[in-house]
Amino acid sequence: MVNLYSWVKGKPSTSRVYLEDSYVKELDARVLDYVLEKGNKYYVVFDKTIFHPRSGGQPSDTGFVVGEEFEFEVLKALEFGEVIVHYGRLINGSLEKDIVARQLINWNHRYHTMRLHTAGHILDYAVMKTYGRVLNTLDANHGPPESYVVYEAGFLPESRDLPIIEKYANDVVESSKPVKTYWVEPWELTRRTYNAPNLQRLPARDLYRIVEIEGINAIPCTGTHVINTREVGYIKVARVERIENGFKLYYNVL
Numbered sequence: 001m002v003n004l005y006s007w008v009k010g011k012p013s014t015s016r017v018y019l020e021d022s023y024v025k026e027l028d029a030r031v032l033d034y035v036l037e038k039g040n041k042y043y044v045v046f047d048k049t050i051f052h053p054r055s056g057g058q059p060s061d062t063g064f065v066v067g068e069e070f071e072f073e074v075l076k077a078l079e080f081g082e083v084i085v086h087y088g089r090l091i092n093g094s095l096e097k098d099i100v101a102r103q104l105i106n107w108n109h110r111y112h113t114m115r116l117h118t119a120g121h122i123l124d125y126a127v128m129k130t131y132g133r134v135l136n137t138l139d140a141n142h143g144p145p146e147s148y149v150v151y152e153a154g155f156l157p158e159s160r161d162l163p164i165i166e167k168y169a170n171d172v173v174e175s176s177k178p179v180k181t182y183w184v185e186p187w188e189l190t191r192r193t194y195n196a197p198n199l200q201r202l203p204a205r206d207l208y209r210i211v212e213i214e215g216i217n218a219i220p221c222t223g224t225h226v227i228n229t230r231e232v233g234y235i236k237v238a239r240v241e242r243i244e245n246g247f248k249l250y251y252n253v254l
């Protein structure tokens with residue numbers, strides 16, 4: 001077993017290209033290091049990446065890295081502090097440090113998660129509109145097969161509330177709001193965010209990335225999003241489930 005925590009120690013932070021442009025599908029990146037797990041499974045780090053790791057309720061990207069001498073399938077990307085580790089299968093050839101290879105993400109999967117993630121932020125707003133206040137979130141999965149957001153609340157939405165939440169959400173989709181991202185310093189957080197859950201329990205950072213759906217909400221988030229709410233498509237609120245300390249709202253994008 002590879003101890004990834006000690007393996008990534010001292011490695012330079014990975015430049016996360018997906019944070020600046022979520023629509024980049026291919027990118028040339030340099031192999032900084034790799035280590036064999038077993039068989040043909042390796043962990044690889046690059047100087048930069050378009051692979052979003054599993055974090056913030058968003059599932060990992062998958063895809064391929066193709067060099068002149070090798071082909072590597074990325075099964076998942078993992079976040080170790082500032083370093084993104086790519087776990088996968090060497091299909092042929094051999095890995096080599098310092099060579100430049102082409103990263104290709106599974107775009108259909110990524111674009112689906114972008115639509116689902118933006119839909120999740122829109123749901124936060126729709127739930128706020130329905131109950132008159134921002135509810136903190138406890139968990140989320142902005143990916144297939146079942147997407148959901150867990151809200152902290154002392155009540156369970158009634159079944160007649162679900163079409164109301166759905167209506168508020170789709171009004172936002174149809175109003176074609178731009179979705180913007182920008183970085184702010186900690187002291188600017190309260191001024192630059194609005195209608196945002198979980199502000200009281202943000203991890204300490206030098207900079208926070210804000211995802212703003214114009215006029216709807218501005219939330220600290222490191223996920224990948226569509227650039228206009230139109231791209232989300234119809235948001236279907238599927239069902240609600242009671243859980244400890246709140247409720248789990250299942251949704252989909254059609």
Ligand SMILES: [Zn+2]
Binds near residue numbers: 117121219222
């Ligand atoms: Zn988010």
